[in-house]
Amino acid sequence: MNIDGKNILVTGGAGFIGSHLVDLLMREGCRVRVLDSLVNGKLENLDRHKNSTKFEFIRGDIRKPATFTSAMENTEVVFHLACLGVRHSIKHPFENQRVNAEGTFLVLKQAHKAGVKKFIYCSSSEVYGSAEHVPMSEAHPTRPCTIYGASKLAGEAYTRAFYTTYGVNTVIVRLFNTYGPRSHHEHNVGELIPKSIVRALNGKPVLLFGDGSQTRDFTYVEDSAKSLVEAARCDDALGQTFNVGSDFEIAIEEVAKLILKITGSSTQIEHDKNRPGDISRLHADSTAFRKLTGWVPKISFEEGLTRTFRWFNSRPEELSVLLGQEKGINWE
Ligand SMILES: NC(=O)c1ccc[n+]([C@@H]2O[C@H](COP(=O)([O-])OP(=O)(O)OC[C@H]3O[C@@H](n4cnc5c(N)ncnc54)[C@H](O)[C@@H]3O)[C@@H](O)[C@H]2O)c1
Numbered sequence: 001m002n003i004d005g006k007n008i009l010v011t012g013g014a015g016f017i018g019s020h021l022v023d024l025l026m027r028e029g030c031r032v033r034v035l036d037s038l039v040n041g042k043l044e045n046l047d048r049h050k051n052s053t054k055f056e057f058i059r060g061d062i063r064k065p066a067t068f069t070s071a072m073e074n075t076e077v078v079f080h081l082a083c084l085g086v087r088h089s090i091k092h093p094f095e096n097q098r099v100n101a102e103g104t105f106l107v108l109k110q111a112h113k114a115g116v117k118k119f120i121y122c123s124s125s126e127v128y129g130s131a132e133h134v135p136m137s138e139a140h141p142t143r144p145c146t147i148y149g150a151s152k153l154a155g156e157a158y159t160r161a162f163y164t165t166y167g168v169n170t171v172i173v174r175l176f177n178t179y180g181p182r183s184h185h186e187h188n189v190g191e192l193i194p195k196s197i198v199r200a201l202n203g204k205p206v207l208l209f210g211d212g213s214q215t216r217d218f219t220y221v222e223d224s225a226k227s228l229v230e231a232a233r234c235d236d237a238l239g240q241t242f243n244v245g246s247d248f249e250i251a252i253e254e255v256a257k258l259i260l261k262i263t264g265s266s267t268q269i270e271h272d273k274n275r276p277g278d279i280s281r282l283h284a285d286s287t288a289f290r291k292l293t294g295w296v297p298k299i300s301f302e303e304g305l306t307r308t309f310r311w312f313n314s315r316p317e318e319l320s321v322l323l324g325q326e327k328g329i330n331w332e
Pocket residue numbers: 011012013014015016017018035036037038039040041042060061062063080081082083084085099103122123124125152174175176177178179189
């Protein structure tokens with residue numbers, strides 16, 4: 001499917017990954033509508049598009065049907081990214097599953113009603129739980145450790161059901177960990193890399209929860225956003241579920257060391273208690289997606305970390321303000 005010039009709806013488009021996806025779609029000449037409640041998204045992420053006639057922002061909640069009257073109008077392709085995060089799910093499990101699971105059901109229902117041509121569901125490696133073997137292909141068992149992972153998996157199940165029962169043209173993309181400019185350092189959405197950069201830039205120790213041996217598979221955000229676009233373009237992907245990662249495993253202790261090197265910080269790494277439900281190992285096998293679509297990640301981990309560091313370092317806010325928003329233990 002050629003998506004150039006199409007009418008696109010991006011739920012969660014004011015968020016971290018969503019706003020990079022919007023940048024890419026706008027570059028491809030699409031007409032882009034964003035639906036976001038701004039609970040964690042920021043309008044400044046979309047600033048560069050606000051005067052474009054091809055761009056529209058709707059502030060609304062995916063759980064409210066009235067939201068969709070204008071949001072789905074003439075929409076041809078939906079990228080569904082709106083969600084609440086893993087740390088939020090620890091303290092607010094009910095709300096988390098309502099947005100991530102039921103919310104996904106509601107977006108699918110509205111997309112079906114509107115007769116959209118494609119629906120891309122942005123899922124997560126959290127649906128797997130911890131790796132039982134590596135690398136992890138799509139055949140790896142899905143045994144999520146958190147309500148977040150379980151709710152993302154429920155969203156997948158609804159997506160498949162709309163494909164098989166109602167013929168909605170869906171593709172599920174399981175992104176592994178994503179990082180880059182606009183990633184969250186703040187309160188309960190704060191992630192390892194942005195939190196650590198903000199702490200290091202302020203001369204505070206980098207904080208790891210657990211012994212630091214947990215591994216992840218990180219992809220730079222522009223590469224992740226590109227994978228979602230490739231999923232929409234590829235008609236052979238319909239009805240399928242794909243892993244998207246760098247297929248490169250790294251321990252978070254090593255990530256912290258790299259951040260200290262890149263930021264030039266002489267602070268230390270400190271360890272604190274484990275996060276409940278934390279996953280010990282993730283290592284993607286994205287072969288199926290790469291073969292089908294030709295997608296390959298372009299940005300190396302060191303290059304991506306350097307770009308992320310530069311972005312935080314150039315923020316107009318004082319670094320101390322960013323530090324004040326960073327909560328250390330951020331799930332309680
Ligand atoms: N960041 C990662 O490492 C990662 C990894 C795998 C998958 N994902 C997936 O990518 C997607 C985007 O994640 P992100 O990291 O950009 O997070 P994010 O929090 O920056 O983006 C989510 C957006 O959804 C919006 N939102 C939340 N609840 C809403 C509601 N009820 N109605 C409307 N909008 C709502 C938020 O305001 C936010 O802008 C999610 O679906 C997530 O599961 C992220």
